Amino acid sequence: MIHPRPQLAEVSRPDWTKDASRNPAMLWLDKNENTDPELSKVVAGVVASLPPETFFTYPEAARLYAKLAAWVGCLPHNLCLAHGSDGVIRSVFEAYVSVGDKVLHPVPTFAMYPVYSKMYGARTVGLEYEASDKGPALPPERIIAAIAKERPRVVCLPNPDSPTGTIIPPDELEAIIAAAGEVGAIILVDEAYHPFHADSVVPLITRHPHLVVARSTGKAWGMAGVRIGYAIASEEVAIALHKVRPMYETGTMAVAVFERMLDHADAMEASVTRLSAGKTLFLDRMEALGLRTLRGGGNFLHVAFGAHAEKVHAALSDLVYYRKDFAEPCLKGFSRFSATTPELFGPVITRIEESVRT
Template structure:
């Protein structure tokens, strides 16, 4: 029987990503999105877009200049992408070749491995310890002459743990011939950045997303920042029209509405504090987080817990399949209203499944 052409070997071994299936009706504490809404100024721009506007190919250059100015970077150092996922894909396609190594501390964002495994490079995993702090010494020891890309999510997902500037500088210094990606998707909930080093360190790349605090996940919009000497190669790889016109039209008002962004971030930070207090009161262990979520250790009843939360119309994400995360569930922080709902569901769900502290 004729089976047709086969894909290249790298595609056959690429790790698949399967987003959770099923309805997402309820309070969305599962995907680290903005749980409320985008800025009302964004909706104003969407309402003004005409039919004729949709006939034009998108031009990202003017908006990239605006973003660069907003971040105090040069326009040549900024590249808008179709979400941070495309930025990761572009990095892998630009810098990873056969014989190269992609150094990946784990657990971490799954798309690094997905896109890395689609190349001819070898992925070298570095497992974090039980406290999920960044395994600096282990990472430094794994760096070799073959290391071409290192991914550091800061803060990290699904753990929420952050990496110090000093640690990042040590990695950059140890691997001058490798691209060091610092993924700052959760920057607004952490406030620490290495974006100011872009002009000084050619092997540093920083990514940001507009899906989280800005509430634009449905428009798929991210950003990649790098020194001009490296950016020229990434611009060769990326599609010239990968960022759609609606996203480009909505980003300027989202950036402009700093009051809305400040309000939402403050809601999340206060909600994170309240949710952590509730977990402590109930005896549920968790890891300190600098992001808009908390990773809780539910233990053997993690699946039952997630299902019970769904019955309470609150969605959470079971992360037990992540390396070192057996029994762990990630819970997104949103507005204080959603935090209150989430805490009530937490209490009800633990009671429903007869959960007890220190259960295996």
């Protein structure tokens, strides 16, 4: 028998032969995708405008690097494109993590941090969110103390985090970044939900060369199916990430679509405004019913249906996909919905109100 690397013995992944397709007649609010119809029209129009050579040539990304750098506010040499922000995360692990290193991250968080830790033979240090009246909590001083004690090789810190929606204020986040630098750690701040949460640590890459910022186009840009993300880092770190990337960071279509979508940044920002309005509407109506909610960051929200849960879930079963509950104590009893427009949220809100009031 041919054995893979020993580290892979601990890795478990979903069955790739099992169909997990969703019913197109239902509303998809379970994976934090951008379901805004207006932005989808813009993306579809860009895809339809692509010339034939897009599909039979390998990618050339220099123009995208230049245009993206101008939009982000950095230099092209500070960027590394990837196959989604997930690709950025994997490149950080491949460039900086060796067998036996420690990787520190919150719990719960993005599922791939512990997976990549196992793949590359790292030891994970998980910092669990605590349940509180305001939702999941992880005080910055706990993170800083853990960094000083454990001296990890990489610190993974999404801001906002998912599935919790927690946000770390800028000054506290910079203190954590500085603490990572003091022990020689790379710190990966995952800004997948930018600009639903507008604060960013990108300007800090000049002061903290050990900082990597990961960004996605699957949330605000409505391009989850295109699969392109990017890292923003000091030139030294960006060079290291380029050294471990595949021959081509992503496909020609992804490069072409993103390059053209940057000309429609105003449409993306308008979509963020619409989805944020839908999120606020949903939360306001849930609170008017006397239900507990969490107003976290990102393009998603939490509501606890409490004694009405069974009735609500039954009422929504043929209308919408969403996360019904969590096993983690800090989110136990909460359901999570991705944000959508006020118009699309309308029928969902109505069903919930009818269930709670009857």
